[in-house]
Amino acid sequence: MKGMRRALALSAMVSACGRTESNQDSIALSMQRDTVPVLIGAGDVADCRSDGAARTALLLDSIRGTIFIAGDVAYQTKKNPRPFLTCFDPAWGRHRARIRPALGNHDYGDDSASSYFDYFGDRAGPRPGGYYSYDLGRWHVIALNTNIAIDDSSAQATWLRADLTANAGRCTIAYMHHPRFSSGPHTEREALIPVWRILVRRGVSVAVAGHDHIYERFTPLDADGGADSANGVRQFVVGTGGAHHYEIGRLLPGSEAHSSETFGLLKLTLLPDRYRWAFVPVDANAAHDEGESPCHPTHAER
Numbered sequence: 693m694k695g696m697r698r699a700l701a702l703s704a705m706v707s708a709c710g711r712t713e714s715n716q717d718s719i720a721l722s723m724q725r726d727t728v729p730v731l732i733g734a735g736d737v738a739d740c741r742s743d744g745a746a747r748t749a750l751l752l753d754s755i756r757g758t759i760f761i762a763g764d765v766a767y768q769t770k771k772n773p774r775p776f777l778t779c780f781d782p783a784w785g786r787h788r789a790r791i792r793p794a795l796g797n798h799d800y801g802d803d804s805a806s807s808y809f810d811y812f813g814d815r816a817g818p819r820p821g822g823y824y825s826y827d828l829g830r831w832h833v834i835a836l837n838t839n840i841a842i843d844d845s846s847a848q849a850t851w852l853r854a855d856l857t858a859n860a861g862r863c864t865i866a867y868m869h870h871p872r873f874s875s876g877p878h879t880e881r882e883a884l885i886p887v888w889r890i891l892v893r894r895g896v897s898v899a900v901a902g903h904d905h906i907y908e909r910f911t912p913l914d915a916d917g918g919a920d921s922a923n924g925v926r927q928f929v930v931g932t933g934g935a936h937h938y939e940i941g942r943l944l945p946g947s948e949a950h951s952s953e954t955f956g957l958l959k960l961t962l963l964p965d966r967y968r969w970a971f972v973p974v975d976a977n978a979a980h981d982e983g984e985s986p987c988h989p990t991h992a993e994r
Contacts, residue, residue: 729829729962730757732972734933734955735796735869735902738780739767744934744955745783747974751957752787755972758828759787760835762902762930763796763869765808773801776811783934791815794835795822796869796902823848825855831962832859832990834896836868836887844886852887856894856990863967863987865960866891867900871929873917875943875950876904880917888915891925897987898967900958902931905938907958907971908950909981919946926985928969930958949981 732755738745752759766775784791793816799808809819817824817835825834834855842848856864872884891899892914912924931938932955940952949971956973970982 729831730755731760731828731833731865731960731962732757732957733760733762733791734930734957735762735794736764736905736931736935737761737933738765738775738783739935740769740772740775740779741767742934742936744932744936744974745780746934748932748934748955748957749783749787751972751974752784755957755959757790757959758833759784759791760833760867760900761791761793761933762867762900763794763838764798764902764931764933764935765793765796767798767935768801768807774807775801776807780811788812788815792826792833792835794868795837795839797839800839821848823851825859827859827862829962830862830964831987832862832864834864834866836866838868838870838884838887838901842884842887849887849890852890853894853993856890856896857992859990860894860992861989863962863965864894864896864990865898865900865962865967866896869901870903871901871927872899872915873910873913873927873944873946874901874904874906874929875908875940875947876906876929876931876938876952877941878904879941880944885915888925891915892920892923894993895923895988895990896925897985898960899925899927900960901927901929902933904929905931905935906940906950906952907932907954907956907981908940909948909969909971910944910946911948913946917945923988928958930956930971932956951979951981954978
């Protein structure tokens, strides 16, 4: 996988710490792993012109957890006006009960995104905005809609600030469709600077996006793209859910791992004070990007 490299080493397991595990130890570790929250998914999923969604759905069959979709759930075309039922449902639809989606530009088959809301129901958040939040273990998770106004004075930004205040003190992830930074064709999206400033100032740890059909991981960055290991947000671009691949262009500063050659899912294991990431490709022989990092709890406005 071109450009992909292993990140921070995962924490050593107990069995590698100089002692032999008993059966009770193994059972206890297995139970602990089963109770740690997992958030897994991608963006840019179901295009009937590609078999990618069916291939990533097979990964979901064997991985537990809550499924996020970073927008562009299904691609509507003149030949396929009902993609949620004809393209998405046969692939990822069997996991619908555990999916929490975010809206992408292709999900607006009409101006109201009615097919999207009809398909997912309450799990898609309230109409018409489609932004919402939920808790996953000790973590707080926010789904944003970058297709509508998200500047400082917008209703969405006002809601976001209030939501972060109400959930201060928790490690937090935000996912959305459009990335603030990308080495793919859509590169830097300046319209997202205001929302990124909110995320950085409030201490959000992770942002996940799609839109560019690549995988990319960045070092923690501030809203202007400067490295900030103390307060920055680590962004993952994971538009690898099944739609055709894009090319990677000039690498932006802070890009630490990237690939445009495989479909796959981002798996985030949410420990109380840190998170582990793993890009899981559909091709078992492709390189995996994995690592872990501490999270920083969010705080009220300063």
